Amino acid sequence: MDPHTSAQDVMRCDLCETAVVQMHCDTCFVNLCKACVGEHFSADFSKPHTIVDFKARKSTLIYPKCRSHDVETCEMYCNQCDIPVCNTCIASDQHLGHNFLKTLEVLSKRREKIMMEHTELNETIYPAYQDIACDVEKSLGLLHKEYEKLSVAITKQEEIWQREIKELVTKLKSKIDEMKNKQLETLQKYFDGIKQKISNIQDEINLIDDALISTNISEIFSILSPVDKYRKFPKKIMFAVPEFSPNKIQEGELYNFKPGILEEHEYKLLTKSESPEAGSSPPVKHLLDEPEAVTTIKIDVDCWFFPQLYNVACLSAEEIWTSGSDKTMKLYSINQGSLLKSITTKSGNRPENIAVTKSGDLVYTDYDGRTVNILKNEQIEEVIRLQNWRPSGVFSNDRGDFLVTMYTDNKQSKVVRYSGSTEKQTIQFDETGKFLFSIGSLDNFISENRNLDICVSDWGARAVMVFNQAGNLRFRYTGHTPAPKNKPFCPRGITTDSQSHILTADIANDCVHIIDQDGEFLRYIDCGLSFPWGLCTDTNDYLYVAQQFKKEVKKIKYQK
Known part of the structure; x- marks a missing residue:
């Protein structure tokens, strides 16, 4: 088969153009097979070539060239001059007595x-x-x-x-x-x-x-x-x-005319409709006047470039699953704060979102791989594979259904309910055919209430949107004033509890909003939170908050 005239399903070496790519030069940005590595080295000895595995391409840091000595790289940084410097610069009189830091620290x-x-x-x-x-x-x-x-x-x-x-x-x-x-x-x-x-x-x-x-x-x-x-x-x-003498008609005698103006105005919230209660009512619990943090768990995120924590899901009242900017999902003991298990995704991509099924299996979405997967008995199984859509948020209810938020590459979004791999329900348009969710919002989270309402946090619309079981919009919650930091409402993770409260993380105001099942604001939870992202509650109605940059999960008591 001629590689120049036939369709290829793999990347080829940039030198020989026939062998499959295995290596990569991070200095020259050239794809190589193992046989051509030596030839690439010998082609240009004027610079050091950094050869890495193809999967690790673009992982080598490229230090800036020195402004004064173009043949040297700047591995140090001058605090006084606020510029990268090379070793020759450091030894010169130009930076005499200056304080230096490693470029990596800066x-x-x-x-x-x-x-x-x-x-x-x-x-x-x-x-x-x-x-x-x-x-x-x-x-x-x-x-x-x-x-x-x-x-x-x-x-x-x-x-x-x-x-x-x-x-x-x-x-x-x-x-x-x-x-x-x-x-x-x-x-x-x-x-x-x-x-x-x-x-x-x-x-x-x-x-x-x-x-x-x-x-x-x-x-x-x-x-x-x-x-x-x-x-x-x-x-x-x-x-x-x-004699007939008609009078001239004056405009003011026929009508009153007030010129139109442009002015700012607020849009009203949609009218809320009643939603049926599902099942027997749980014991009534009251919110604490002052929510309190019970414990904080430090999460290890294996990412060399700016590690971040995104998601948390309760396996039980003693164990939680977490995921972040790396390709692993980790199980932690809540009381001990220790790592119990670490699972790598099937594709090697980071999990976009995670959830736990009623039977205790872990579900995660692979945005880049376009799949929804489940971890059963230490084995990862592909449940759903999408063609033109990418999955993001996921929730597993007590009836075994999966609720998934998903997007197309042109940023359209929708919510789909699955029974196994079978699509049962789609929520995308309102009764007039307009999009329900914001265009371009790629991080919508989803949950389901005890009354079977579907709760979606749409950060692009800056709203929590709640639908009844039939998929009809009940109400939109757009935040409460005043906010702790007086910033616009920016919802992320969302969860519910036994009282049918809806809790959503507000990453802009470093807090969690609690609203009732009809969208009425109840109170904020802050407890010193910083960039709260993922949320979940356990069977005892304790709240767990994943903090993005601190890489910590806080366990919070907010009900009596």
Whole structure:
């Protein structure tokens, strides 16, 4: 098979291009087979070549080159000048009397500072800007809708104005017709009277004419002069048609108009619905006024680069499983604080999240390997393998179901319920088809309450989202004010207890929030916590908190 023209399923040596990669030069960043290591050395003797196993590539620290002596590396650091220096620099007069530290010591402090800033950017600032972007996006949609409503209202008002104007014109025309008819009637009567007098005068003229030509003297003497009767003329009737002068319409006379403005506003929480209780109610316990730390267990994390502790899961009231930034899961005795067992993941990847089943088996998610696995009788079995999704948070309930939060590479997220490897339920969209979970949030934790509610901490949305058994959203909890450090709510690990309380770690405020089954805030737990990440409770309702950078688990009593 020609390696240049055929598909390859393994990486090949960069020199011979045929053998499978086994080694790596951390100096030149070249992949090598064992046979080509010597050839690579002989090709360039001007620099030291650091050859490591391919799996350990990019593990060799590269010291900075000296600014003054470019052939030397800086393994020391000058505190006064705040720069890396080489041995020649140290011996020079330029740094005479200065205090020096090993570059690795300074590197450790710098890494810690950078990680703190990275955490703040990742956990606080970035989610805050996501929230702002989400709010603005919603406002844009709402703005369009509101202006559409306004346009519709104006169009309807136009119809009303047209109808009112039509009615006004009809009334005005009717009034004019009424005035016209009265004037016509009066003028007609006057006209009829004139015509009658004209007829009477004509009759008088005819009588006089007949008398004047008559030989009968008596007819002449019988005529009375009518001139005085008609000499006084009737008064002339003048008419005046009503004048029509339309008034100019002023805007303020038709409507009131208040200009729109942009202003900040708060979004209301979703209305909570009732959730059915599951099973018999446990004995009522009351929260302590002051929660207290019972013990602290130091956890060993085998990671050369900035070790961190992430997860804790209760096996019993005496033993806990933990996992961090290395590839192992460790079982510790709570009372003794001693390591009892250490298990390496099947793939060699770090476990993303862990949980314990009712039967005491350990479940973990492999984000990079796209699998959910279970540890039974010291053997790791693959339970679920995903194709286009990556698993993150995991929870195992008393009925044997697995609840898994997962993500695609384009950062879509959802919650899936499994019975074994069979998918039973998916929670991803609301009733309108919109995403329920934030886009880009890759560390959602999950748990289930006694009332069978599904509880998800979505740090990207800065909210705890609680769904009923059917997968319908009951409520969102977005934190409580004032917070211990007055920082925005940043939820991480989540767990529940026998009272159906929901507890979630707030890594920004170094505390744990306790809310009831309906999302009402009850109180904070701090107990000197620092970067709380993973949470779990045991059968006695003690809380265990994994502290990220301290690499400690605190056992806390918070109920009477």
